[in-house]
Amino acid sequence: MTDEPATPQEIWAQIERADELIKYASNRDPRTAYAQARETLERAMAVAKNVPGAAALEQQARTRLDDLARLEDAT
Numbered sequence: 001m002t003d004e005p006a007t008p009q010e011i012w013a014q015i016e017r018a019d020e021l022i023k024y025a026s027n028r029d030p031r032t033a034y035a036q037a038r039e040t041l042e043r044a045m046a047v048a049k050n051v052p053g054a055a056a057l058e059q060q061a062r063t064r065l066d067d068l069a070r071l072e073d074a075t
Helices: 008-023 030-048 055-074
Strands: none
Touching: 008 030, 008 055, 030 055
16 A cells, blocks of 8 residues: 555545645744645645646645745745
8 A cells, every 4th residue: 555645535635735834834933834735735736646637736836836836935
């Protein structure tokens, strides 16, 4: 059994996890939280390419990565 998401619902859960890491980054080291969120989103994007019905989730992850880049530039 692998830790990789295998369904659109599991990919969405990964994206939500990244959102939570970003949301609460100010409660801990923001750089660490952002790095963890980036890793989570990149993994979700990579997996979404191979999961039927997950193309929109790949785009969601890309949008969140773009938003994260702006947050990182602001710090």
